[in-house]
């Protein structure tokens with residue numbers, strides 16, 4: 001059982017239905033580009049927040065996805081960097097989804113060029129992975 005449940009912690013946030021807004025307690029509201037409630041699935045987060053960034057890379061745009069939050073808040077889970085080999089496809093997080101999307105996009109563009117009788121474009125992919133911690 002999760003440590004929070006054992007310690008009797010309560011949920012202290014509420015998502016305003018239909019709004020990208022989080023309510024903290026009774027009177028503090030925070031609005032963001034997107035807000036996902038507890039029952040959100042990995043694929044929903046990917047399609048809403050990341051998919052377009054990968055497509056943007058093919059147009060020459062840079063993109064950053066940054067997970068920030070207190071310990072145990074779900075950064076590793078959401079980013080999909082736990083590299084648990086037994087994880088189901090549904091539960092895969094942002095990074096494996098983004099990598100798959102990127103390489104499928106490359107193959108697709110090469111295939112399209114070949115179909116048009118053009119020279120296949122060249123792609124160079126380099127990867128860096130950073131995990132910053134400031135544990136007290």
Ligand SMILES: Nc1ncnc2c1ncn2[C@@H]1O[C@H](COP(=O)(O)OP(=O)(O)OP(=O)(O)O)[C@@H](O)[C@H]1O
Nearest residue numbers: 002038040069070071072073074075076077078079
């Ligand atoms: N959306 C979710 N659905 C199901 N389980 C989740 C979800 N988010 C987090 N968890 C689970 O909650 C626990 C803590 O999450 P996670 O390790 O991702 O937190 P974290 O923010 O990376 O923590 P830390 O900063 O300590 O590394 C893990 O067991 C993880 O599998």
